[in-house]
Amino acid sequence: MSDVTLFLLAETPLPDQVRRFILRHIHTLEQLEILVLLLESAPRAFSDQEIAANLRTTADSARSRLSRLHGDGLIALTTDPSPKYVFKPRSDALAREARALLACYRERRVAVITQIFAPPAERAMLFAEAFRIKKGDG
Amino acid sequence: MAAVVYLLCALTSILCATLLIRAYRGNGARLLFWSSLCFIGLALNNVLLFVDLIVLPTEIDLRPLRNIVGLIAISIMLFGLIWDQER
Amino acid sequence: MHPFLLGALTMGSWATALFFLRFWRQSADRLFLVFALAFFVLGLDWGLRGLWEPSMETRHYFFLVRLVAFVLLIVGIVDKNRSRPAE
Numbered sequence: 001m002s003d004v005t006l007f008l009l010a011e012t013p014l015p016d017q018v019r020r021f022i023l024r025h026i027h028t029l030e031q032l033e034i035l036v037l038l039l040e041s042a043p044r045a046f047s048d049q050e051i052a053a054n055l056r057t058t059a060d061s062a063r064s065r066l067s068r069l070h071g072d073g074l075i076a077l078t079t080d081p082s083p084k085y086v087f088k089p090r091s092d093a094l095a096r097e098a099r100a101l102l103a104c105y106r107e108r109r110v111a112v113i114t115q116i117f118a119p120p121a122e123r124a125m126l127f128a129e130a131f132r133i134k135k136g137d138g
Numbered sequence: 139m140a141a142v143v144y145l146l147c148a149l150t151s152i153l154c155a156t157l158l159i160r161a162y163r164g165n166g167a168r169l170l171f172w173s174s175l176c177f178i179g180l181a182l183n184n185v186l187l188f189v190d191l192i193v194l195p196t197e198i199d200l201r202p203l204r205n206i207v208g209l210i211a212i213s214i215m216l217f218g219l220i221w222d223q224e225r
Numbered sequence: 226m227h228p229f230l231l232g233a234l235t236m237g238s239w240a241t242a243l244f245f246l247r248f249w250r251q252s253a254d255r256l257f258l259v260f261a262l263a264f265f266v267l268g269l270d271w272g273l274r275g276l277w278e279p280s281m282e283t284r285h286y287f288f289l290v291r292l293v294a295f296v297l298l299i300v301g302i303v304d305k306n307r308s309r310p311a312e
Binding site: 140147151153154201212 | 265
């Protein structure tokens with residue numbers, strides 16, 4: 001890639017959709033990697049130990065990230081016979097956004113990671129969310 | 139025509155204030171509180187505009203009152219934006 | 226007294242607009258851009274009233290500027306509620 005292309009890639013911001021997805025659902029690097037792992041291996045399901053081993057992290061910390069992702073409706077829990085997690089978003093919109101994130105992650109990893117650690121601007125988001133007349137997450 | 143516009147402005151402000159108050163009751167971010175006060179003030183400002191220019195005779199001038207109400211509204215908004223620096 | 230109040234109102238609105246612009250940059254939410262524009266136009270409305278003391282005949286024409294500001298707010302709210310299902 002030419003220098004100019006690299007520079008442009010680094011400087012152009014992430015697509016709005018991906019940025020909002022990260023702001024809303026991805027708050028740690030670990031969450032990102034778990035989601036990526038499950039997305040890339042879908043429809044294969046993993047137990048929390050398998051995920052922890054794969055990502056070289058502790059089962060406890062993997063479990064807390066997994067329950068957060070589950071609460072957000074991005075992954076599903078199957079219990080046959082032991083609890084395993086699989087990428088199965090609650091809605092098509094979520095699925096699309098997650099795949100968009102994966103695409104961005106593959107091409108512009110640093111931008112994605114930077115966005116995860118950017119200041120959360122939570123009250124901005126809360127202000128904007130106030131103007132959604134029908135509640136119900138997408 | 140102008141009357142309709144002023145009323146529309148007032149209604150829009152009230153809508154914004156309502157949405158913000160509802161959200162504030164939901165999760166209590168203080169910016170929501172201050173900005174809802176601001177929009178209530180703007181609604182009042184628009185209602186006074188309507189009353190002043192359409193209803194009342196031209197001898198009565200509500201301009202100082204109108205503008206002070208508006209200024210209080212905007213000041214509250216700015217206060218909320220600047221002072222409460224919770225992330 | 227009025228030019229002073231109107232000047233303060235303009236400055237306050239534009240400062241608020243700047244805050245919304247920053248929120249837009251931070252969160253990539255189009256709503257903030259629209260709100261920033263709305264408050265900018267509101268400030269314009271007050272500023273114009275301060276610069277050109279409206280006569281009895283012309284004072285109603287300022288409502289056009291105010292209308293733009295509040296229509297922008299409505300557009301912002303509608304847009305916020307429409308884009309959810311499409312995403």
